[in-house]
Amino acid sequence: MMTNYEPWPILMKGDEVINLKTAAYRANKSPKTIRNWCKAFGIGSQSFSGSPIEISAPGLEMVRRGDLIALELLRDGKRNDPRVVRYFDHLGLPI
Numbered sequence: 001m002m003t004n005y006e007p008w009p010i011l012m013k014g015d016e017v018i019n020l021k022t023a024a025y026r027a028n029k030s031p032k033t034i035r036n037w038c039k040a041f042g043i044g045s046q047s048f049s050g051s052p053i054e055i056s057a058p059g060l061e062m063v064r065r066g067d068l069i070a071l072e073l074l075r076d077g078k079r080n081d082p083r084v085v086r087y088f089d090h091l092g093l094p095i
Contacts, residue, residue: 006039006040006042007040007041007042007075008042008075009042009043009044009045010042010043010045010056010059010071010074010075011077012045012054012056015093015094016056016057016058016093017054017055017056017057018054018055018056018057018060019052019053019054019055020034020035020052020053020055022055023044023055023057023060026057026060027060027064034055034060035053037060037063038053038055041059041063041068041071042059042075043055043056043059043060043062043063043071044056044059056074057091057093058074058084058087058088058091058093059071059074061087061090061091062074062087067083067087069083070083070084070086070087074087079095080095
């Protein structure tokens, strides 16, 4: 039996949050692609239908690079893991 699995969203601090337009620009992808990534990889959250999507900048970078191991570490709250720290450093964000 198949189930629809949607990963839990990443818990984000204010300085890590970017909007859909910024995410699309940074990734050089369409807003639709970014929305799909948010759903598939749990890199964004939306309080309710129609509200803005808040996207994790580090999570977006991890998906862009195909680094799903780092993404799972971030989702698990392991922000001090060197694999995760690398993305925060790259984006100039505090851990």
